[in-house]
Amino acid sequence: MFGEERLDRARRVPGEVGDRRGDFGECAADHPELDGISLAEALSALGDPVRLSIVRMLGDGREHQGSEADVAVSPSTLSHHFATLRNAGVVFIRPEGTCCWHSLRPEFEQRFPGLLAAVLAQR
Structure with a gap:
């Protein structure tokens, strides 16, 4: 089953309905189940200074666009950092039109109680 689904996705034309490789970059992938995150x-995701800066920005509880991050990296590198945070279960990424909205995943706190609070308390 999994192999057939993978082949079906590979056959799709970029931009076609159902194609997840569109222009969304880090918005396109699914969010992982938190019980599978160690x-x-x-x-590791929180240990990078750029990602730490992103998490601090998102610590206000609101959604932000990636361009709001005050970090000195290229857009592609910023996209990589958001994807790393998403894959670690820290960040939720919601596509809307041609934009991606980022926020902290509330359920991350349930999985790792106190971790984000400790990280956000450090300056």
């Missing part, structure tokens, strides 16, 4: 993965 503490080591979460800490």
